[in-house]
Amino acid sequence: MQIIFHIDLNAFFASAEIAAHPELIGKPIVICRESRRSIITTASYEARKFGIHSAMPLFQAKELCSHLVTIPPHFTLYKTLSQQFFNIVSSFSKKLEVASIDECYVDMTDYIQTCQILPEQAALQIQEAVFRQIRIQCSIGIAPNKFLAKMASDMKKPMGITIINNNNYKEKIWSLPINQMFGVGKKTTPKLKAIGIETIGDLAKHENYEKIRPIFGKNALLFYQRANGKDFSKINYAKNELKSVGNSTTFENDSRDEEFIKKQFRQLSHEVSQRAKKRHLISNSISITLKYTREKSKSKQMIIDQYTNDYETIYATALLLFETLYQGEMLRLVGVSLNNVIHEQDRHEQISLFDNKIQQAHKKQENKTEKIIQELNQALPGIKIMKASSLLEDDQAIQKKYLEKDE
Known part of the structure; x- marks a missing residue:
C-alpha cells in the first residue's frame, strides 16, 4: 500500500x-x-x-x-x-x-x-x-x-x-461539517445542506448518492468515493510545471484614465517579461484582465505568430487587447499574462545551416517586433504605438521598483 x-x-x-x-x-x-x-x-x-x-x-x-x-x-x-x-x-x-x-x-x-x-x-x-x-x-x-x-x-x-x-477514516472525517471536506466550496455547501447533507458522513451514505448527483454532476462519484476514503488520483508530476506567468495590480482608486491604465499595462508587461526570462519560459498566447468590481471582470487573449517573452511584444499586444476590450468603464484592477508557457528549449524552430545563428536570431526577433508594432498602428488609426523602451524615461528606475516590489 x-x-x-x-x-x-x-x-x-x-x-x-x-x-x-x-x-x-x-x-x-x-x-x-x-x-x-x-x-x-x-x-x-x-x-x-x-x-x-x-x-x-x-x-x-x-x-x-x-x-x-x-x-x-x-x-x-x-x-x-x-x-x-x-x-x-x-x-x-x-x-x-x-x-x-x-x-x-x-x-x-x-x-x-x-x-x-x-x-x-x-x-x-x-x-x-x-x-x-x-x-x-x-x-x-x-x-x-x-x-x-x-x-x-x-x-x-x-x-x-x-x-x-483505512481503519480510522470514518472516525476521523465522517463527523466533520461538509464545508470542511476538501473540494467542497462555499457555493456547493448550501446546496448540499438543502438536501440534508450536513457532514462528510452524510455524503458517504449510499442512499444519498442520487441526491448529490444533480449538485456534483459528473464528479458525483468522485466525491462519494472520497467521502468513503477512496481516492485513485496519482501523484501528478506535470503539475510542477508552471502553466502561465502573469501579474496584476489593484488601483488605489477606481480609474478610467486611459493614460494611467496604459502605464500600468506597461509596468505589468515589464514584470511579466522579466519573470518569464528568469525562468526561460516563452508563449504565443498573451491575455489581459480588466476588473470593474469584485464580481465583474473581463478577459481577452490573443495568439501571436511566434513564441516570445519579449517585453515590447507583450506590451504592444496588451495595448491592442485593451483597445478592443475597454469601453470607458471605471476599473479597479488590470492584469497581463503569458498563457500555456513552454521552456525555451522546447521550441522547435528550423534555422538554416547557412545562417549566422546569433545574428539571424536577433535580426529575426527585431523584425518581428517591428512588424507587430507596424500592424498595430495600422489596425488602430489615431493611436501611435512604439517600442516600449522608447517610452521609458528611466529603465533602471523601473527595474529597481520591480525588485523592491518582489523583495
Whole structure:
C-alpha cells in the first residue's frame, strides 16, 4: 500500500516574514499592503487568536486587534523559501507534486520501506529538516491516498502530524461539517445542506448518492468515493510545471484614465517579461484582465505568430487587447499574462545551416517586433504605438521598483 504525505507550510507568508525577522516572533502580524482596500493574504497564529483570518479586510482586522502589525508582501522571499522547501522534501522522495507555493503531495513509500522506519518517524525527519533549514513549521498528513492526506494535514496546526488510514477514516472525517471536506466550496455547501447533507458522513451514505448527483454532476462519484476514503488520483508530476506567468495590480482608486491604465499595462508587461526570462519560459498566447468590481471582470487573449517573452511584444499586444476590450468603464484592477508557457528549449524552430545563428536570431526577433508594432498602428488609426523602451524615461528606475516590489 502506498504512503502519501501532504505537507503544508503553516501560515506561510507570515511565517516567512518571521523567519526573516525574528523580532516579529510572538506578535500578531498580517500580510497585506497598507490601503483602504487591502485584503489580508495571511495572518499569523497570534493574529488568528483575535479572530483575524485571510480574506478579511484590513480595516476590520484592525478593529479586532489595535496592535496588529501589517507587513507588505515580499514575493521574492516567499518564492525562494518555497523552492528551498520543495528541494528539502525532494531529498526524501522525488515523487513529489507541487499543489501550491506552500504545499505538496509526496509518495514516501520507497523511503519508508528502504529506511525501515515508521511513517511518523519520516514525517518528523521532514519537519525537523524544514524547520532547521528555513525556520518554518509545517503540518503533515499521512494516508494511503492524496485526499485523506490533505484532510489529515489540516487537522493539527502548526507542526502537527496526523495519520488517516483505512481503519480510522470514518472516525476521523465522517463527523466533520461538509464545508470542511476538501473540494467542497462555499457555493456547493448550501446546496448540499438543502438536501440534508450536513457532514462528510452524510455524503458517504449510499442512499444519498442520487441526491448529490444533480449538485456534483459528473464528479458525483468522485466525491462519494472520497467521502468513503477512496481516492485513485496519482501523484501528478506535470503539475510542477508552471502553466502561465502573469501579474496584476489593484488601483488605489477606481480609474478610467486611459493614460494611467496604459502605464500600468506597461509596468505589468515589464514584470511579466522579466519573470518569464528568469525562468526561460516563452508563449504565443498573451491575455489581459480588466476588473470593474469584485464580481465583474473581463478577459481577452490573443495568439501571436511566434513564441516570445519579449517585453515590447507583450506590451504592444496588451495595448491592442485593451483597445478592443475597454469601453470607458471605471476599473479597479488590470492584469497581463503569458498563457500555456513552454521552456525555451522546447521550441522547435528550423534555422538554416547557412545562417549566422546569433545574428539571424536577433535580426529575426527585431523584425518581428517591428512588424507587430507596424500592424498595430495600422489596425488602430489615431493611436501611435512604439517600442516600449522608447517610452521609458528611466529603465533602471523601473527595474529597481520591480525588485523592491518582489523583495
